[in-house]
Amino acid sequence: MDMTPHILIIEDEPSMSMGLRDNLEFEGYRVETAMDGRQGWEKAQAGTFDLILLDIMLPQMSGYEVCKLIRGAGMEVPVIMLSAKGEEIDKVLGLELGADDYLTKPFGLRELLARVKAVLRRVQPVSSGASSDERVQIGRLSVEFSKFQAWEADQEIRMSHKEFEILQFLWQHRNEPVSRDQLLEGVWGYAEAPTTRTVDNFMLKLRQKIEQDSRDPRMILTVHGIGYKLVVA
Structure with a gap:
């Protein structure tokens, strides 16, 4: 079985598409x-891809629409x-529609x-401080x-790939304060990350799913002047 990563490029500018492909x-x-966009969505549904590079300004269907359809269909492929x-x-x-990263043109090939x-x-299975198939509360x-799955009681809760990654990072550093920069570096994987506001937006979403009362958080705490801390017994 070929384990080479399979990438889909959805880009309407021929020179850009060809350059990326080459x-x-x-x-x-x-x-x-x-x-x-429409052809990209059809290919995304029909193929098994490890990553999608998705332009925003596309004919037929915008990149935003394609991303929304991908996540709405429960597809976890990184975008x-x-x-x-x-x-x-x-x-x-x-990012809120479910993209994993965002590159502004023009960008360098190395970047x-x-x-x-x-x-x-990041999408390869990694240890979370527990065995790969162990559930944590x-x-x-x-x-x-390891399966990117979460449940409340017996009901599965839908979470984005990025929400799982952020929660896993917090779990790996549980009971320790982590800065927004650490989160951006550790989850997005590079120093020049989108924006610290992005972290705050994701934390709000996680609190709504984890806390008994998201307005009075007891688990994902804000550490003023630093960032956040996941408190577990």
């Missing part, structure tokens, strides 16, 4: 391309959004490859990190 294939990845838009609100929207490698590395949730 460079990624040179690095040893298997690559497919789609030239508009890196590509866009000439550089405003913080655009980055936040992409793209570093992001690709970081995302692919975090607040209201019972979590199995």
